[in-house]
Amino acid sequence: MPYPRRTDRDSIVSAAIELMQERGLDSVSLRAISTRLGVRQPGLYHYFGGKAELLDAVAEEILCRWHTDRLPADGECWDEFVARNARSLRRAMLGVRDGARLIASTGSRSPSLDNAIEQITLLEDAGFSGTDAALALIAVSRYTIGSAIEQQTARDGGEIVIATDRTDSAASHLIDIARQVVALGQDHEFETGLAALLRGLDPRARFAPEE
Structure with a gap:
């Protein structure tokens, strides 16, 4: 040898x-x-x-x-940064075969100290408590990883398969909706969920006075 x-x-x-x-x-x-x-x-x-x-x-x-967009830019709003950061993480995982499964299954929960300080500070300045800021970042990260895992492991390539021989209007309507969702694409699916998550995390919405 x-x-x-x-x-x-x-x-x-x-x-x-x-x-x-x-x-x-x-x-x-x-x-x-x-x-x-x-x-x-x-x-x-x-x-x-x-x-x-x-x-x-x-x-x-x-x-x-x-995963290159990990730090907020000067003057950037918290939700703009968190969305940009999530998209960057998603691109990194989807750029490598089984990348999402690897990221989900390896390493500890310990973040980069300097990155975490800047990220948490941005959210605290926007009205989050420190704990809520950390939990918000964790929630978005988990959503992003889970979405990428599903996209990379789905056997049907993103299709929504409704197995039925029904032809009534309710079934036909649901099948048509499924086709429309698939046509919008998985990027659109991800962005819709991300936007909804960010709206729910917004401290202005959660702590707005009741009318």
């Missing part, structure tokens, strides 16, 4: 992302990566203690590369 080529942490993570793109998350293993890189598998343990640690690093790299 030829002496293995030199490798490093970045090349291992990049090889894992390539495998995900080609074959899906379940194909990523230290053995598959060592084969791709032309190195002995034990050499990878110098950089990663095991598959879980490797997948954490892959998830972090995907977010670093493609």
Whole structure:
């Protein structure tokens, strides 16, 4: 066997992302990566203690590369930033095969300190309490991840299948609605849910005086 080529942490993570793109998350293993890189598998343990640690690093790299809108701009309204941040997270996950499932299943709940400070401060300045600000960001993140997982794992490609042989007006009306929703597309579905979530989180709406 030829002496293995030199490798490093970045090349291992990049090889894992390539495998995900080609074959899906379940194909990523230290053995598959060592084969791709032309190195002995034990050499990878110098950089990663095991598959879980490797997948954490892959998830972090995907977010670093493609989740680029993590900080509010000067003068940006809280809801504009949160929506932009959610779209950026969604693009990053959908840009890699099984990306949403990977992000959902790896890492801890500990955010980047500097990013979290800026995000929470923006929402506090808009009238949120600190706790409500954190919960709002968590809610939007969970919605975004869940939506992306559904989009990437749906067997029917986003179709809404209503299995029925009924031809009455109520059934026909529902089938027509389903077709219209599918025609609008999954981006539209996501944006509709995101807008509704942001409206419900708005502190001005929640604490408005009753008439």
